[in-house]
Structures are given as structure tokens and as C-alpha cells.
Amino acid sequence: MALVEREFIARENQRVADFKAPPFLPRVKSKGLGLERLGGERYLSQEFMRAEWETIWTKTWQLVTRTDDFEEPGSFFVHELGKESFLFVMGDDGQIRGFYNVCQHRGNRLCQAESGILDTFTCPFHGWQWNNDGSLKSVAAPEFFRQFDGGVPAQELGLPVVKVDFWGGWLWFNMDLEACSVKDYLGDIGTHLETYKFQNWHLIDYQTFEWEGNWKHAVDAFNESYHFAALHPDMIEFGEGHDIPIELWGIHSRMLNYNRTVSEVVDDRDSMTELRTHMMSGRFQQKSGERAVAAKDMHLKEIEYRRSIEDQTYLPFKDMNDEQLVHQYHYTFFPNTTFTQTPEGGAVFRYRPHATDPAKCYYDFFIVGHPEPGTPRTERPPHGVHKHDENPGYATVFDGTFDPVLANVLAQDGSNMVSMQAGVASDSFKGMLLSDQEIRLRHFHKTIDDFISGAIGTHKLLPQDHYLDR
């Protein structure tokens, strides 16, 4: 048991209730998933990439964008996943629909702007047009087509649809029209996050990084904290990632990262250094007047403070367990979406495969916050797609929206993608040895294998307690 966990459990005045998000502590064990090595081929192979496309990407729920991006009829958003492009648009009836973004004439990408407002979608190539409900509006010079001698078959030429759904203020889609609802897909572990009231959150920034590594390396990297001490030495100065609680829930999983403490692997856990002061001073901390404590105990003071103001704040402290008040609740929904947050804000990560190259992926980073009610939405920076080693760097990309210390952490993760992709391709590599602190990786890759084999799927989900050893 980690030191911080002992300190947390020994607290006085613990709030115990039947919270929608159950606390991690005391820990619930996960069933063992074996000790075998994880081979490198899955990160390199075109064949494996194809199998993932057929059994995972075309069958699972995918996060698109915030629903409040659709402000009025004609509001649209284009999203790319692998080889496909999708067009999401609000029709004149106020309904948001999703379509394959493909001109039904010659197969051109129909809408080539990422977002905006349009009543009519016109293919840039020959000018065929579709309405904002996906129905065909017009064919340029239909008299040239003998196929249309009996009339233009508008029904057949409508844009092919995908299934859309809404959860947490986000639009989701699934290429499988028979898929269950996104709420059922996320299951009990999804309901944990309802306590954050994501529907009231605002998107502050959205940036994409094209990384030179397979998408699963990115999921792997963000699904464990064992690497903090080595790769992110800053992170253990203001949080704990060493020996943290992890739970596997069906095909999804969660872990707890401690904020406002100092890792037990650091010698001096007491001094308030400049970095610790900077990273532990959230907007509530200054008001608490309780700074004269050891740095490692800042989280305990903050929890006491947040409990003391739970009747006065708009933040949903009352509905949250003690851990949630301050610590990072990190949830990954299979296959590629991570929500990690505290009550006042956080981030959503989305990992997307490249269209053709297993050695590339897109890492999407959404910064989100829970503003006071009535706060108007502010214009956010334009969405950019950045390469890992390009200028400007991560801190500049997120200038004003993300702390430079954390932007630097992201740069460290990005640098690791290239070296992991290269390393696992070595003839000498025998496969990954995964520790219990990396059990989410073992679980994630087993879930992928089970989707590919057909043992499980969106129509055959695992019971949520399948891996929980209660």
C-alpha cells in the first residue's frame, strides 16, 4: 500500500455515503490476467491494423465533439477516424445526424471544412449538393446520366448514415447501426462520471498531435503512472503515481492519481518548493488559509476545505466522495477515450489510428473546465494538428489554456512514441513485461484480442464486475 494511501485512510472526518462514483479506497482487487509477455507485432502489423478496423473501430462508440458546438441548424463538424471521414450536422429540425462524408457521385470527400454552418453541402469537384439532413438536394446536369432517365433516385443517393448518441455533453457515433446506446456501452463505470455534470462543462481548447507511433502506444502510456518517476520527474513533486489503485470494469478501466501531495519516492515530501507551490495552488487553495502544512498533506487540507464549502459552491462536491474532491479520477473507455479530471476541470484524450500507417497515430487533447453557471462560452483557439518535434512546441500550442509544466509532460510523452515504435520492432525484443501497476495495459490488449476473436464485442459486452475480485 502506498504511503499516501495509508495517510488517506487514516484521516479523521471521512465522508461515507452511497456515492454514484465509488471510492477506490480501500482497494478492490482485479482478477489476475496472467504474466505473459506482450508481443510487439500488434504495434507494427498491417494485418493487425486491418483486424482492429473490422472488429473494433467500426463497432465501438467514438467520441466526436461537444454537443454545444451545434448551435443552430446547419452547424456542422467533420471528424476523421482511420480511413474514414464523417460529417455531423444539425438539420433544420434541430436534430444532429451523422453521415459518411463521401460524395455519392465519385467518392470525393464532400465537406472539406472542419466546422462551420452550412445549409447545403456542395461537393467541390462537380457541384452535387446535399441538404443538412443528408438528403440529396441536386445533381449537376442530371441529363448527362442515362442512369437517371427514369428520374434521379434521391433515396439511393442520400448520404450513408452512422449512429449518433449523446453522453456527458459530448456527441458520440458508432458505424454499427445496431449498436447499443452509448450509455449502455459505458455502463456502470460511465455513471460514475455523471457526478461531474459534464453537460455543464466548457471546452477550452482542442489540439491534435500527429505522433510517430502506433495508437496503442499512446493508450498504453496514458493508462499507467508507473512511468512518472522516470519520464516525468516533475509530476511526482506535486502528485503521486507510484503504486496507485486501479480497477478494471468490463471492457473499461479506471485509476486514481493523487494530486496535491509529494510522491513517496521523493526524499523531501514536506518543503513547499516553487514548483510545488505553483502546481498545488488551485483557485480554492488560496482561500483556505491552510498553507502551513507539509507539501505531502496539502490534499488532506484541501479536502477538508472543499467539504466546508460544499453548500456554497456550484461545484458538485456534495455528490462526490472524498477522493474525487481533489484527486484525479482517470477513466479510459474502450478503445480510445480517456476522461481525467477533478471537479473543476480536466482533460479528455482521444487516440485515433492513422488511415494507412500502423506507425502513426493522432493524439487529440481536449481541455475542459466546469465554469460557474451562466458563464458565456469563450472563443477557443483554432484547432491545430501538430507534429511532435515541430515549432512551436507544446507549451506554445497551449499558451494560455494549459500549464506549461504539464505541456512539457506531454512533450515527454510524445518523445517516447517514436522510441517505443522503433524499439518494439527490434528482432531482439522478446515482448513487454507488464507489472501489476500496468494491469490496465494487459486488460486493454486482452480486450482488443477478445474483440478481434469475437469472444466479446459491442453486442456481447462483459459484465462490469467480470474482472473485479470483490
Added chain:
Amino acid sequence: MSEFVTVASTNDIEENKALVKNVDGMSVLVCQTGGEFLAVENRCSHQNKPLAEGRIRNGYIFCPVHGMRFRLSTGEAIGQLTDQPIRVFESRVVDEQIQLRI
């Protein structure tokens, strides 16, 4: 430098709307956004189609043909279709008259 010329009254253009005016043989789009009156050439830099009829929201205009977005204050193109800005004209309001310098 040319003189300012009056092209419309502020009452002629509602918020998030635009008016097409021919000035010195050029088609100019005079817009109101955020209470400001701004003017751009009525021609998308992507495929040279007219911008009139494009939706105006929060300081941007969306080309009605392919959805290309431009910042009305600077002409900056936002998105991947083109990086070519559209032409913008200096504007001012004098006694509720919108004046442009072409």
C-alpha cells in the same frame, strides 16, 4: 490614399447580416458582427465564389458553398481549404453612415 465613401446606413444591416454593394466596380460585402460594421471583398479565396448568403457568426463568415471560414476583421482564412486571406476594407461609421475606403 482614396477617400472614404458612404455605402449604407447602419439601419440597413442587422447583426450577423450583410449587404452586397458595388464600389468602384468591385462587389463588396458590408457586414455587421458584434455591433461592428466590417467590409470584405465578396469573393471567397478558395474557389472565387460569392460570400454573400454565407452565415456570419462571432466575427466570422462561412462561405455558403464549401464552408470555408474567414475572420471578418482581418480576412484571415481558418481551416484547411485555403490559407489565402480575403481582402478587407477599412470601415468607419459617421452619423450612422457606414463608410469604406477602397
